[in-house]
Amino acid sequence: MAESRHLALPSFARWTSVREEVANVLRGAIIAGEMRPGELYSASGLAERFGISATPVREAMLDLVKQGLVEVIRNRGYKVTVISEADLDQITQIRHLLEPTAAAEAVPHITADELVALRELASAIVDAAAEGNLVSYINADREFHIRLLSAAGNHRLVRIVEDLRAQTRLYGLSALVASGRLVDSAQEHVEMCDLIASGDAKKLKKLMSTHLGHTRREWAGRSPE
Known part of the structure; x- marks a missing residue:
């Protein structure tokens, strides 16, 4: 998933926050293999591709960290967790x-x-x-x-x-x-x-x-x- 690619946020009726929308889109990208282990992703870079502020992206990434889908790379960003x-x-x-x-x-x-x-x-x-x-x-x-x-x-x-x-x-x-x-x-x-x-x-x-x-x-x- 190239850094310059725009990410669209679909609006399903039951979603109640931008944070949840972002988390769902990123989760889908991880499962589909569009975000792969080994690549570094920053909240600011992802926010730019979504066309939103970095705050809900950081919050969404923390949700994915809790699920074990991504890990925090201190002072650098996030990486997708490796699944064997x-x-x-x-x-x-x-x-x-x-x-x-x-x-x-x-x-x-x-x-x-x-x-x-x-x-x-x-x-x-x-x-x-x-x-x-x-x-x-x-x-x-x-x-x-x-x-x-x-x-x-x-x-x-x-x-x-x-x-x-x-x-x-x-x-x-x-x-x-x-x-x-x-x-x-x-x-x-x-x-x-x-x-x-x-x-x-x-x-x-x-x-x-x-x-x-x-x-x-x-x-x-x-x-x-």
Whole structure:
């Protein structure tokens, strides 16, 4: 992610502060691999690219420090935390244990209004994939999955999944955009909505498991060892 590149701040209705908006955009950039370990990032440099003051950027970076996504380099700035391949494999394994079952349990609790919101997010995911906007893709994807899992009512599980998703790295997304295959993966969210509408929790669980498998295969740019 070049220093001169402008960073846009999308305005999702539930976001309540510039600090939170900045944190979400940076988190998405880290997960998508647009901000990589080894590069030094300054609050002032990032603020210039956002077109805002440095204060909310510093606050957002401190939030990401607490999540373990970045580390402070004294008197210099911030670096993205290194996550090993073994860590990523373990994160994916835990997500496989939690998310498919939680998604299936959420099906009977999802209201018509909530399904409409999920369909809108699924469309946003597909649009972002088609445009090659990885940060928007990651943020819409996160919103979709958290909304879906939240319907089951287990808020502790949702917080755990949020932390695990934040630690995931998807360095293969750029290659998928170039090949046009990211749109195919994005369409799985539309399929999930259709399964929710039909009340088919069993098929949703299977699709969610398949969907998560992408995180350590093509989305990560490698195959599991």
